[in-house]
Amino acid sequence: MPPTSTDDLRQAYLDFFQEKGHAVIPGAPLIPENDPTVLFTTAGMHPLVPYLLGEPHPAGKRLVDVQRCIRTQDIDEVGDISHLTCFEMLGNWSLGDYFKEGAIEMSFQFLTEVLEIPKNMLAVSCFEGDDDAPKDEGAAACWKEVGIPEERIAFLPKVANWWGPAGRTGPCGPDTEMFYWIGKGKPHGNPRENEKDWLEIWNDVFMQYNKKKDGTFEPLEQQNVDTGMGLERTAAVMQGVSNVYEIDTVKPILDHVLRLHENVEEEVGGRLKEETIRHARIITDHLKAAVFIIGDGIKPSNVDRGYILRRLIRRAIRSARSLGIEHSGAFTPAIAETIVQQYGHFYGNLHEKEREIRDALSHEEMQFSKTLTEGLKQFQKAVEKAGDTIDGETAFHLYDTYGFPIEMTQELAAENHMKVEKKGFEEAFRKHQELSRKGAEQKFSGGLADHSAETTKLHTATHLLNAALRKVLGGHVFQKGSNITAERLRFDFSHDAKMTPEQLKQVEDLVNKAIEEDLPIRYHITSVEEAKKENAIGVFDERYESEVKVYVVGNEKITFSREICGGPHVARTGMIGKFTIKKEESSSAGVRRIKAVVEGGPEEIEFATEG
Numbered sequence: 001m002p003p004t005s006t007d008d009l010r011q012a013y014l015d016f017f018q019e020k021g022h023a024v025i026p027g028a029p030l031i032p033e034n035d036p037t038v039l040f041t042t043a044g045m046h047p048l049v050p051y052l053l054g055e056p057h058p059a060g061k062r063l064v065d066v067q068r069c070i071r072t073q074d075i076d077e078v079g080d081i082s083h084l085t086c087f088e089m090l091g092n093w094s095l096g097d098y099f100k101e102g103a104i105e106m107s108f109q110f111l112t113e114v115l116e117i118p119k120n121m122l123a124v125s126c127f128e129g130d131d132d133a134p135k136d137e138g139a140a141a142c143w144k145e146v147g148i149p150e151e152r153i154a155f156l157p158k159v160a161n162w163w164g165p166a167g168r169t170g171p172c173g174p175d176t177e178m179f180y181w182i183g184k185g186k187p188h189g190n191p192r193e194n195e196k197d198w199l200e201i202w203n204d205v206f207m208q209y210n211k212k213k214d215g216t217f218e219p220l221e222q223q224n225v226d227t228g229m230g231l232e233r234t235a236a237v238m239q240g241v242s243n244v245y246e247i248d249t250v251k252p253i254l255d256h257v258l259r260l261h262e263n264v265e266e267e268v269g270g271r272l273k274e275e276t277i278r279h280a281r282i283i284t285d286h287l288k289a290a291v292f293i294i295g296d297g298i299k300p301s302n303v304d305r306g307y308i309l310r311r312l313i314r315r316a317i318r319s320a321r322s323l324g325i326e327h328s329g330a331f332t333p334a335i336a337e338t339i340v341q342q343y344g345h346f347y348g349n350l351h352e353k354e355r356e357i358r359d360a361l362s363h364e365e366m367q368f369s370k371t372l373t374e375g376l377k378q379f380q381k382a383v384e385k386a387g388d389t390i391d392g393e394t395a396f397h398l399y400d401t402y403g404f405p406i407e408m409t410q411e412l413a414a415e416n417h418m419k420v421e422k423k424g425f426e427e428a429f430r431k432h433q434e435l436s437r438k439g440a441e442q443k444f445s446g447g448l449a450d451h452s453a454e455t456t457k458l459h460t461a462t463h464l465l466n467a468a469l470r471k472v473l474g475g476h477v478f479q480k481g482s483n484i485t486a487e488r489l490r491f492d493f494s495h496d497a498k499m500t501p502e503q504l505k506q507v508e509d510l511v512n513k514a515i516e517e518d519l520p521i522r523y524h525i526t527s528v529e530e531a532k533k534e535n536a537i538g539v540f541d542e543r544y545e546s547e548v549k550v551y552v553v554g555n556e557k558i559t560f561s562r563e564i565c566g567g568p569h570v571a572r573t574g575m576i577g578k579f580t581i582k583k584e585e586s587s588s589a590g591v592r593r594i595k596a597v598v599e600g601g602p603e604e605i606e607f608a609t610e611g
C-alpha cells in the first residue's frame with residue numbers, strides 16, 4: 001500500500017532514500033545559524049551550503065532529511081490551493097556522487113513505485129538554456145529514458161527552471177521539476193502549454209555553478225544534486241484532496257478556525273463564502289508559521305525575523321477579525337494548541353516550548369487588538385477621503401501608530417478596490433528613520449554630553465566583545481541586540497548554551513588584551529557589498545543604506561574587529577579602561593545576554609576618525 005498520511009509519507013521518503021545509501025540527517029532550525037544572507041531557512045539545501053560548496057559532510061555523500069521551511073515571498077498567494085509560508089520539504093542530496101541520471105531515476109522510482117502514481121499523471125520541466133548555461137538536454141534525455149513521453153516534457157526559462165542561490169551568492173544550477181495532473185479530464189499537455197493543470201510537487205536541482213558576488217557563474221568543482229519535495233502538496237495528491245489545507249495534518253487546524261467562525265456567523269450549512277475560506281486558510285498558514293518560528297526561538301519585534309513573525313501574526317489576527325472571531329488574547333494560543341497537537345510528535349521543540357509559544361502569541365494578540373479597532377476606523381476615514389489610492393503618509397501613519405504592516409493595509413485597500421502608494425510609504429518610512437537617527441545623534445552630542453565619553457568607551461568595548469565572542473565561541477555568534485547606558489553595556493548574541501566560567505574569562509581576557517595593546521580604531525565608508533567582501537560583521541538587511549561605515553580595530557599586524565556601524569568610537573582601545581563582564585544570562589531561546597562595564601579609562605577621549 002502506498003503511504004497516504006503525512007506521517008507515513010515523510011517516513012516512506014526517508015526509508016526509500018536510506019535504502020539507496022543516503023544517511024538520514026536531522027532537519028535544521030528555521031533560523032540559519034551562520035548565514036547573514038537569508039532570514040529563515042527556505043529550503044532543505046540551506047543548512048547544507050558549505051557541503052554543496054565542497055566541504056566534506058560528516059555523514060557522507062548521500063543525504064536525506066525533512067526540513068521545516070519558511071518562505072514569505074509567496075505570501076500573497078497564501079489562501080489558494082497550494083501556497084504556504086510554512087511547509088515541510090523532503091530532500092535528498094548527492095554531494096559529488098550521483099548526478100542527473102541517478103537523481104531522475106530515483107525520483108521517478110519513488111513517485112511511480114513507492115507512491116504508485118500512474119506515469120500518465122506526471123509531467124516534467126527542464127531548463128531551456130540561456131547565456132549562463134545551455135539547454136538541459138541531459139535531464140530531458142533521462143526522463144525519456146525512464147518513460148516520460150516527449151509531450152510531457154516542458155522546456156522553461158530561468159525564472160522557472162533554475163534554482164538558487166538561496167541568498168545573493170552560492171551554489172545554484174538548472175533544475176527539473178515534477179508535476180502532478182490536477183486538471184479536468186484526461187491528462188494532457190505539460191507545464192508549458194497548460195500550466196494551471198499541473199501541480200509542482202518535486203524539484204531536482206543540478207548544482208553545477210557557484211554564483212559569485214559580481215553576478216557571474218563559475219562551475220562548481222563538485223557537481224551536486226539538491227532535491228526538494230513539497231510534503232503538503234504530495235500529501236494532498238496521496239490523500240486525493242484538492243488543496244493543501246485539506247490534508248490530515250492541516251485540516252484539524254483549519255476546522256478549528258472555522259468552528260470559531262461558525263459560532264459567531266450565520267454561514268453554516270451552506271457553502272462557505274470564498275472570502276471566508278481564504279481568511280481561514282491565511283489564519284491556518286500564518287499561525288502555523290508563527291508557532292514554528294517561535295518554537296525556534298524568535299519573538300515578535302520590529303526588526304528582522306521578529307518583524308516577519310509579527311506581520312504573520314497580525315495578518316492572521318486581521319483575518320480573524322474579518323471572520324468575526326474574538327481576538328483578545330485567547331484566540332491565537334488556542335489555535336497554536338491544535339498546531340502543536342498536529343506537529344509536536346515530529347517536532348519535539350514545539351511540545352517543549354508550547355507554553356512560551358502560547359504566551360508570545362497571546363501577548364502579541366492583546367497588543368494588536370488594542371490598536372486594530374482604532375486603526376480600522378482611521379483606515380475607513382482614509383478610504384472615504386481618498387479616490388482610488390491610499391497615500392503613503394496615511395499608510396505610514398497606520399503602520400507607525402496602529403502597527404498595521406504594509407501588506408495588511410494593501411490587503412484592506414484591495415478589499416475596497418483601492419491601491420496603496422507603496423513608494424510614498426517607503427519614503428515616509430525612510431524619512432522617519434532618518435529623523436530618528438538624527439535625533440539619536442543629537443542626543444548623543446547634546447543631551448548625553450556629560451556621559452558621552454563613557455558611552456563611547458562602552459560602544460567600542462561592545463565591538464571588542466562581539467569579536468572576542470566569535471573567537472572564543474565560534475562564527476555562529478551574531479549580534480542580536482545592543483543597549484548602552486552611561487553605566488554599562490548590554491549585548492545580546494546568538495549562542496545556544498550558557499557560557500562556562502572559562503569561556504567568560506577567555507572573552508574578558510581577549511578584550512582586555514586588545515585594550516592593553518592600545519590598538520587604533522579607524523573607519524572607512526564603503527558599499528554594503530564591499531563591506532561584505534572584506535568580511536565585516538553586520539546584520540546585512542534593509543536597515544543599511546547603500547553606503548556604510550566600517551570600523552576597524554587593529555594595526556598593521558592584527559585586525560581585532562571589523563564591523564559595520566554608525567559610530568562613534570574612541571580613537572584607541574587604550575581609552576576604554578578595564579573591561580569586566582558582570583553577568584551572562586539567557587535573553588531568549590538561542591540568544592544569550594552579557595552585561596559588562598568599563599572603568600578607569602581617561603575622562604576625556606578622542607573619537608576615531610576616517611582613514
Ligand code: SER
Nearest residue numbers: 043045203226227228
Ligand atoms: N532547493 C530546491 C528548492 O527549494 C530543491 O530543494 O526547490
